[in-house]
Amino acid sequence: MSRILFTVVVTGSCLMPAARADKSAIETLQSIHGTTGSDSARESVTRIVSGGISNLIPLLNGFEEATPLGSNWLRSAFETIAAQESQEDRLLPADDLATFILDTTNAPAARRLAYEWLLKQDADVEQKLIPGLLEDPHPDFRRDAVALLIEQAEESDDAAGHQLYRKALKGAVHDDQVKTIAAALEAAGDPVDLQKHFGFLPDWKVIGPFDNKDMKGYAVAYPPESSIDLNTTYDGQLGKVSWEDISTDDGYGIVSIAEQIENYKGSLMYAMTTFRSATDRDVEFRLGTPNAWKLWVNGEMVFEREEYHRSTRMDQYRIPVSLVSGDNTILLKVCQNEQEESWAQDYQYQLRVSDSSGAAILPAGENNE
Amino acid sequence: MNKQTTTNTIFGGLLCLAAITSPCSQAADWRQFRGTSTDSIAIGETLPTELSGDAIAWQSELPGRGLSGPIIVGDQVIVTASSGYYDNRLHIISMDVATGEQGWERQFQATGRTVAHPKMCVATPTPATDGERIYAFYSSNDLICTDLDGNLQWYRGLGAEFPNASNSLGMSSSPVVIDSTVIAQVESDAESFAIGVDILSGETKWKLDRPRKANWSSPAILPSKGNRPTVALLQSSAGLSAVDPETGAELWTFADGASTIPSTTVSDGKIIVPSNGLTILQPSEDGTSFESVRNAKGARPGTPSPLVMNGLMFYVNRSGVLSAASLETGKRLWQLRLHGKFSSTPVASNGHLFFFSEKGMATVVHPTEEGGEVVSQLDLTETILCSPAAADNALYIRSDGHLWKLADRK
Numbered sequence: 001m002s003r004i005l006f007t008v009v010v011t012g013s014c015l016m017p018a019a020r021a022d023k024s025a026i027e028t029l030q031s032i033h034g035t036t037g038s039d040s041a042r043e044s045v046t047r048i049v050s051g052g053i054s055n056l057i058p059l060l061n062g063f064e065e066a067t068p069l070g071s072n073w074l075r076s077a078f079e080t081i082a083a084q085e086s087q088e089d090r091l092l093p094a095d096d097l098a099t100f101i102l103d104t105t106n107a108p109a110a111r112r113l114a115y116e117w118l119l120k121q122d123a124d125v126e127q128k129l130i131p132g133l134l135e136d137p138h139p140d141f142r143r144d145a146v147a148l149l150i151e152q153a154e155e156s157d158d159a160a161g162h163q164l165y166r167k168a169l170k171g172a173v174h175d176d177q178v179k180t181i182a183a184a185l186e187a188a189g190d191p192v193d194l195q196k197h198f199g200f201l202p203d204w205k206v207i208g209p210f211d212n213k214d215m216k217g218y219a220v221a222y223p224p225e226s227s228i229d230l231n232t233t234y235d236g237q238l239g240k241v242s243w244e245d246i247s248t249d250d251g252y253g254i255v256s257i258a259e260q261i262e263n264y265k266g267s268l269m270y271a272m273t274t275f276r277s278a279t280d281r282d283v284e285f286r287l288g289t290p291n292a293w294k295l296w297v298n299g300e301m302v303f304e305r306e307e308y309h310r311s312t313r314m315d316q317y318r319i320p321v322s323l324v325s326g327d328n329t330i331l332l333k334v335c336q337n338e339q340e341e342s343w344a345q346d347y348q349y350q351l352r353v354s355d356s357s358g359a360a361i362l363p364a365g366e367n368n369e
Numbered sequence: 370m371n372k373q374t375t376t377n378t379i380f381g382g383l384l385c386l387a388a389i390t391s392p393c394s395q396a397a398d399w400r401q402f403r404g405t406s407t408d409s410i411a412i413g414e415t416l417p418t419e420l421s422g423d424a425i426a427w428q429s430e431l432p433g434r435g436l437s438g439p440i441i442v443g444d445q446v447i448v449t450a451s452s453g454y455y456d457n458r459l460h461i462i463s464m465d466v467a468t469g470e471q472g473w474e475r476q477f478q479a480t481g482r483t484v485a486h487p488k489m490c491v492a493t494p495t496p497a498t499d500g501e502r503i504y505a506f507y508s509s510n511d512l513i514c515t516d517l518d519g520n521l522q523w524y525r526g527l528g529a530e531f532p533n534a535s536n537s538l539g540m541s542s543s544p545v546v547i548d549s550t551v552i553a554q555v556e557s558d559a560e561s562f563a564i565g566v567d568i569l570s571g572e573t574k575w576k577l578d579r580p581r582k583a584n585w586s587s588p589a590i591l592p593s594k595g596n597r598p599t600v601a602l603l604q605s606s607a608g609l610s611a612v613d614p615e616t617g618a619e620l621w622t623f624a625d626g627a628s629t630i631p632s633t634t635v636s637d638g639k640i641i642v643p644s645n646g647l648t649i650l651q652p653s654e655d656g657t658s659f660e661s662v663r664n665a666k667g668a669r670p671g672t673p674s675p676l677v678m679n680g681l682m683f684y685v686n687r688s689g690v691l692s693a694a695s696l697e698t699g700k701r702l703w704q705l706r707l708h709g710k711f712s713s714t715p716v717a718s719n720g721h722l723f724f725f726s727e728k729g730m731a732t733v734v735h736p737t738e739e740g741g742e743v744v745s746q747l748d749l750t751e752t753i754l755c756s757p758a759a760a761d762n763a764l765y766i767r768s769d770g771h772l773w774k775l776a777d778r779k
Contacts, residue, residue, distance in 0.1 A: 032524070034530065035525065035530075035571065035572050035573055036572065038522065038523035038524075038570055038571050038572075039570070041521075041523075042520075042521075042522060042523075045520070045521065068478070068480040068526060068529060069480065069524050069526050069529075071478060072477045072478060072480070072513075072521075072524055073521060073524065075476065075477060075478065076475060076477070076520075076521040079475060079476065080519075080520065083473065109478060139454065139455075140453065140454070143454060174454050176454075290537075303532075304533075305533060305559050306558065306559050307536075307537060307557065307558040307559045308558065310536055310537040310538045310558065310583065311486060311537050311538055312537070313484065313537075316484055316537060317482075317484075
């Protein structure tokens with residue numbers, strides 16, 4: 001009897017049509033952007049969901065070419081199917097999902113989605129998969145792996161703990177975890193170079209102040225916006241100005257114009273540096289500043305923002321940038337207004353280069369810790 | 370079937386239809402920030418005034434943080450949350466009103482900026498519903514529409530479409546739904562607009578430039594009366610604009626400035642604006658103009674928005690002092706020190722006011738023209754920054770970790 005049943009199950013399995021995703025429906029979801037396309041997206045989701053569990057992996061594969069909105073439509077379809085399977089007490093295809101998760105060439109967000117649903121049906125998956133994902137493209141995998149290592153380090157003797165903290169540091173991209181690790185290593189006499197770990201740019205040339213009374217200088221294109229000539233002097237707000245070196249030893253790369261130069265009220269400064277990239281590549285510039293700013297890379301403005309003193313923090317702004325092989329010129333315009341409140345006196349910035357997980361990208365020739 | 374039976378059947382059917390479609394059937398819903406009418410009044414409800422541990426009908430865990438208040442639609446409590454190190458995971462959760470059991474959850478990845486002050490989070494705006502769909506809005510300016518089963522209907526990434534319309538302290542303005550339009554204010558120092566989005570397609574009906582100044586206040590609804598149409602009231606540092614919800618046309622503008630945190634409320638056709646204290650506006654009968662009828666200049670509402678019950682205006686200042694003032698004269702009548710600070714806008718019902726302090730203390734106050742009396746208190750022991758919902762004779766309130774239903778269990 002059981003042999004017959006086994007045969008039926010196997011035969012039935014073989015007779016089931018191979019997972020045939022509704023390719024056009026998935027393509028529709030991938031391309032959703034802006035304000036239109038909701039009707040076709042809804043129809044596509046309905047078709048995909050009716051196809052059931054066989055569409056889970058194709059949906060995950062779809063993340064690779066999807067727009068940000070498209071990813072959310074794909075996610076929604078995936079979760080609808082997965083929730084239906086869960087309600088019916090049917091298991092998701094664990095092996096297929098695990099294979100998808102472990103392939104780091106797949107879209108990070110899709111791998112994480114697959115993991116979180118797999119974790120719901122098998123709590124052991126954390127111990128099986130996470131330790132191998134320490135330097136993963138998805139920051140949440142890194143976070144989970146680092147957390148496991150910190151936990152192990154805290155329970156280990158000094159020597160083993162030290163090694164575990166050092167290992168954890170390799171994957172740590174979130175500041176709270178880095179702080180925990182750095183404190184432990186500092187206590188062990190092995191301080192961490194935070195600036196280098198995060199990839200902050202410490203060495204700059206600055207010129208200014210230029211006039212920004214009534215915040216009008218933000219819109220004025222002073223000479224450095226046209227060309228950068230490090231040997232030329234210009235008429236500034238208070239007289240002639242020229243490029244000067246400035247650097248910071250702050251662990252988080254904060255260059256404080258107010259403290260290192262002067263808090264010229266109603267002024268603006270230009271800061272310039274170069275970043276040598278080993279290859280043409282896409283990176284993130286991660287900027288923190290409480291001041292209004294404009295940013296150019298290789299002469300092209302990549303973003304600007306006229307907001308003053310609404311707080312600042314590490315990674316306050318994430319700006320996608322395409323670097324070219326060789327030296328890349330970075331120009332930052334930083335503007336101070338004339339607010340008098342004590343919380344409105346900072347005149348500073350911090351800038352780092354990272355990948356999308358937040359891991360530092362160092363200039364060519366420098367190695368990560 | 371005789372004629373009388375037929376008539377009864379038809380009449381009964383009409384009654385049922387009326388029950389389904391009339392505003393009375395919506396009394397049990399709490400459809401957006403400060404309720405379906407955006408006035409913080411729970412009409413027809415008998416909320417529990419004797420709060421104690423027994424008043425907790427249920428308590429359910431939430432998957433993430435939120436300053437967004439719960440809303441009620443039919444037998445569902447809808448709440449949003451955000452989670453993750455960068456607070457970029459967006460949640461919409463449906464729970465059963467009766468049991469608190471989770472019905473469904475959908476998660477999305479924020480497409481706009483998720484930076485916010487530590488006290489705030491991405492799930493700060495309260496979602497809205499028209500009774501058929503849910504409109505979840507976040508500080509990242511993701512505007513997500515699902516049906517009542519959680520199926521995605523449309524998705525607007527306003528943060529990606531307008532990347533400078535963000536605030537490094539976080540955004541909090543909650544959307545409102547008027548007829549076929551969901552209206553959101555997206556206002557910051559760098560870029561500001563209000564937008565009217567079609568509830569069915571998610572497409573933009575109108576987009577209105579707004580003052581470039583950070584603004585955390587939410588729209589209010591001035592309902593139609595006679596020849597006066599329903600309008601959306603959009604507040605900012607510049608004042609208040611009455612806007613046609615269908616076209617975005619500005620019908621009139623009050624330009625004496627206003628707060629950017631507590632929001633305008635309405636009561637019996639009057640508009641109470643947090644401006645120069647509290648300013649009371651009387652719109653014209655045709656809805657094309659207004660008259661400023663009086664000020665309560667000493668009023669200093671803190672984060673909670675003011676409300677009006679039985680001809681009295683109530684507001685809580687930054688120190689947690691409740692004040693009552695006459696809507697008729699603007700004169701302050703009395704004050705009552707509550708315990709702690711408040712971010713949550715209170716609810717008024719059955720002659721009582723219901724407050725939740727930032728430290729989680731629920732306080733019921735019975736106000737009269739002569740003074741206010743604390744009737745009961747219940748310490749929920751968790752940080753509460755959202756505004757409650759009131760429906761089915763119960764209060765619903767959330768912390769970062771939990772959603773509670775408070776009801777009279779006698």
